[in-house]
Amino acid sequence: MTRSQRSVHRLLWPLLAFAVVLGFAMALTLRPPPNAELLPAAQDLIP
Amino acid sequence: MSSAFRAVQWNRTKVVYDGILLAGVTLYIGGYLILAHWLDPPKDLPAAIDLRIRAFGSCAFFMLTIILSIGPVARLDRRFLPVLYNRRHFGVLTFLVALVHASFMVEWYAVQNALPSLYDELTKFSDYGKFIGFPFKALGIVTLLILFLMAATSHDYWLVFLTPSVWKRLHMALYAAYGLVVMHVALGVMQNDRNPFIPAMLASGFALVTLLHLVAGWRERAGDRAGARRSEGWLAVGPPLSIPDKGARIVTPPRGERIAVFRDGTQIGALSNLCAHQNGPIGEGRIIDGCVTCPWHGYQYRLADGCAPPPFTEKLVTYRVRIAHGVVEVDPRPLPPGTPATVRYE
Numbered sequence: 001m002t003r004s005q006r007s008v009h010r011l012l013w014p015l016l017a018f019a020v021v022l023g024f025a026m027a028l029t030l031r032p033p034p035n036a037e038l039l040p041a042a043q044d045l046i047p
Numbered sequence: 048m049s050s051a052f053r054a055v056q057w058n059r060t061k062v063v064y065d066g067i068l069l070a071g072v073t074l075y076i077g078g079y080l081i082l083a084h085w086l087d088p089p090k091d092l093p094a095a096i097d098l099r100i101r102a103f104g105s106c107a108f109f110m111l112t113i114i115l116s117i118g119p120v121a122r123l124d125r126r127f128l129p130v131l132y133n134r135r136h137f138g139v140l141t142f143l144v145a146l147v148h149a150s151f152m153v154e155w156y157a158v159q160n161a162l163p164s165l166y167d168e169l170t171k172f173s174d175y176g177k178f179i180g181f182p183f184k185a186l187g188i189v190t191l192l193i194l195f196l197m198a199a200t201s202h203d204y205w206l207v208f209l210t211p212s213v214w215k216r217l218h219m220a221l222y223a224a225y226g227l228v229v230m231h232v233a234l235g236v237m238q239n240d241r242n243p244f245i246p247a248m249l250a251s252g253f254a255l256v257t258l259l260h261l262v263a264g265w266r267e268r269a270g271d272r273a274g275a276r277r278s279e280g281w282l283a284v285g286p287p288l289s290i291p292d293k294g295a296r297i298v299t300p301p302r303g304e305r306i307a308v309f310r311d312g313t314q315i316g317a318l319s320n321l322c323a324h325q326n327g328p329i330g331e332g333r334i335i336d337g338c339v340t341c342p343w344h345g346y347q348y349r350l351a352d353g354c355a356p357p358p359f360t361e362k363l364v365t366y367r368v369r370i371a372h373g374v375v376e377v378d379p380r381p382l383p384p385g386t387p388a389t390v391r392y393e
Contacts (some may be wrong), residue, residue, distance in 0.1 A: 006268075008216075008219070009219070010264045024230070026178060030179050032179070034241050
């Protein structure tokens with residue numbers, strides 16, 4: 001690799017890691033609770 | 048190396064490499080499908096197709112993880128260099144596995160006569176403003192396009208046409224593709240499927256690849272520090288015997304590319320550390336059969352003038368070398384490629 005490619009490489013990976021870790025953590029914490037799609041139907045059963 | 052165009056130059060190593068690749072992919076996908084059918088048989092055709100989507104998708108993810116690990120692992124430990132040799136075939140196979148994954152996804156909609164739903168999903172532009180609910184399939188499509196671009200330009204024809212520097216920059220798009228794949232799964236199947244293996248697979252794969260690239264990059268940084276300067280701007284390499292016989296020491300000028308100073312018996316010469324093929328680290332190679340040999344793909348050059356032996360035409364930049372007060376010195380100003388510039392010491 002050329003010197004400039006190594007520089008790009010060293011800059012790119014921390015940025016990519018930061019963006020993906022942030023996105024992954026948000027996707028994990030914000031995902032709907034299990035069986036969330038059943039809730040409206042279940043509410044219909046409540047008298 | 049090639050003196051004329053050929054679609055693929057097969058040799059025994061490539062055949063063995065590809066055989067192991069194909070066997071690995073077949074074993075993984077076959078094992079996945081057999082185990083899944085045995086543990087929880089699919090109830091209908093869409094469920095059976097869904098299993099295939101997951102088998103090929105997870106296989107492509109693991110393949111991409113391995114491909115992106117090969118480069119830094121080979122830089123950290125030379126024993127992994129043989130894995131790097133035919134990495135392009137690995138990449139092309141990954142594209143094909145990802146393509147099958149995508150085609151099963153289309154089939155899943157088709158067997159339920161729901162192809163318009165797929166179209167609606169991808170063209171509901173208001174969803175692109177959401178985070179949860181983002182059309183994750185679009186991320187997969189972009190990734191597949193990047194993998195296609197990589198596979199289509201993987202041949203040496205494109206490497207020569209684009210030049211190694213541009214080609215390498217283009218192929219760095221694979222890093223972005225890997226990030227997109229992680230988000231494709233995180234915003235897709237991970238939202239509905241509570242199987243803890245899915246986030247574990249994503250997190251461990253991405254953490255491994257990132258860590259390897261960061262560690263390898265950090266180690267390379269030390270090599271980019273400029274070497275000691277001598278009189279008239281020449282760089283000190285060290286006593287002749289400090290250069291391993293049939294090996295090299297690498298020196299770095301203050302600006303510019305690394306220089307590989309080789310010793311072949313009593314002959315000393317300096318070449319660019321960048322192989323003409325893929326900018327591989329020539330200085331980490333050895334002199335084999337009288338030629339400096341790149342550790343990545345075996346491209347060879349004469350130490351005397353940096354020229355590939357006939358009938359090949361590649362040439363490397365050379366540098367003037369001298370021995371002053373028992374120390375080998377190299378002039379960091381490059382000579383035209385193919386210029387003879389070696390010295391002998393007594």
